[in-house]
Amino acid sequence: MLVQAQKESLKVNDLTILEVSANTLEKVGQDVIEGLTKTPKSLPAKYFYDQRGSEIFEAICQLPEYYPTRTEALILCQYAEEIAQITGTCELIELGSGSSTKTRLLLDAYQAQKKFCKYVPIDVSETILKESAIQLQKDYPALYIQELVGTYEQALAQFTPTIWPARMIFFLGSSLGNFNPSQCDYLLNQITGVLEPGDYFLLGIDLQKPQDILEAAYNDSQGVTAAFNLNMLSHLNWRFGANFDTHFFTHEAIYNQEKSQIEMYLTCQSSQIVHLENLDLTVTFKTGESMLTEISRKFDLELMEKDLELKGLKTIKIFTDPQNWFGLILCRKSS
Numbered sequence: 001m002l003v004q005a006q007k008e009s010l011k012v013n014d015l016t017i018l019e020v021s022a023n024t025l026e027k028v029g030q031d032v033i034e035g036l037t038k039t040p041k042s043l044p045a046k047y048f049y050d051q052r053g054s055e056i057f058e059a060i061c062q063l064p065e066y067y068p069t070r071t072e073a074l075i076l077c078q079y080a081e082e083i084a085q086i087t088g089t090c091e092l093i094e095l096g097s098g099s100s101t102k103t104r105l106l107l108d109a110y111q112a113q114k115k116f117c118k119y120v121p122i123d124v125s126e127t128i129l130k131e132s133a134i135q136l137q138k139d140y141p142a143l144y145i146q147e148l149v150g151t152y153e154q155a156l157a158q159f160t161p162t163i164w165p166a167r168m169i170f171f172l173g174s175s176l177g178n179f180n181p182s183q184c185d186y187l188l189n190q191i192t193g194v195l196e197p198g199d200y201f202l203l204g205i206d207l208q209k210p211q212d213i214l215e216a217a218y219n220d221s222q223g224v225t226a227a228f229n230l231n232m233l234s235h236l237n238w239r240f241g242a243n244f245d246t247h248f249f250t251h252e253a254i255y256n257q258e259k260s261q262i263e264m265y266l267t268c269q270s271s272q273i274v275h276l277e278n279l280d281l282t283v284t285f286k287t288g289e290s291m292l293t294e295i296s297r298k299f300d301l302e303l304m305e306k307d308l309e310l311k312g313l314k315t316i317k318i319f320t321d322p323q324n325w326f327g328l329i330l331c332r333k334s335s
Contacts, residue, residue, distance in 0.1 A: 029279045042292040050235040054125040056228040065216045071326040079319045080109035089115040090166040097121030100132045118144040122155040167199040174206035177297035197335040205299040218253035226251035241277030262296040
């Protein structure tokens with residue numbers, strides 16, 4: 001049965017709503033309405049990732065100041081074979097897969113050990129997801145790929161018990177840090193609900209470090225992160241018929257020591273009125289008003305290990321780099 005599954009062609013389970021009614025669109029943008037009508041204003045980080053936003057983020061990952069991607073990749077280079085050896089043949093589910101660049105390090109390890117598996121990449125960006133899945137199918141012909149386009153909540157709700165020997169959900173890039181504590185708790189509960197006893201969870205987290213290193217990573221000298229932040233407004237313009245003038249907003253990223261998190265803002269430089277036609281929403285911005293677009297929490301390994309154990313996810317092994325800047329935690333769901 002597994003051999004047959006490995007030989008199947010690329011399949012796409014598309015959660016994206018391509019044609020939506022006005023009522024559905026209003027429901028889709030409800031989080032935008034809530035964020036822009038509260039004080040202070042905020043927007044969900046998922047709106048970074050239209051096609052252009054995904055492309056800019058790939059560029060961010062190559063910046064000299066942005067250490068998380070290369071540090072996590074170095075850890076995977078060193079330990080991917082051990083991870084594959086521990087889990088064995090399994091169904092791999094990746095949250096926020098993007099271009100699946102680092103994922104190849106894991107896929108190479110499974111392939112080298114002849115532990116053929118199924119790969120399910122999940123991302124909100126349909127274009128980059130399909131492009132990467134097609135390329136992966138060419139490079140790993142024995143790999144069965146089923147992509148899911150949608151939010152983590154949408155995608156995780158689709159899973160039923162796997163026919164494979166085991167399942168591993170993995171969440172790299174410290175993307176968990178984009179969730180506040182209550183959102184993080186909800187997501188971990190949902191992940192745990194998809195796993196059966198004996199299944200695995202691999203989590204990448206950015207660790208606490210000096211403020212100057214953290215702030216430089218989100219305020220790069222080339223302005224790529226600023227372009228990424230501002231692109232969120234362009235995304236809202238085409239998606240919801242908005243008229244944000246991006247020239248009147250500037251990027252800012254600061255480290256909140258009390259909460260151990262980077263906070264990214266868009267600050268309005270001149271008062272303006274923004275109308276989001278498809279959401280029937282009008283919003284006033286004052287000069288100097290800041291809107292929160294992302295948090296990136298920095299974690300403590302011991303505390304995270306305890307939090308995961310409370311969810312029934314027992315740590316098998318922790319992998320980190322020599323500087324202890326980044327950590328990978330491999331867990332197994334207990335019975």
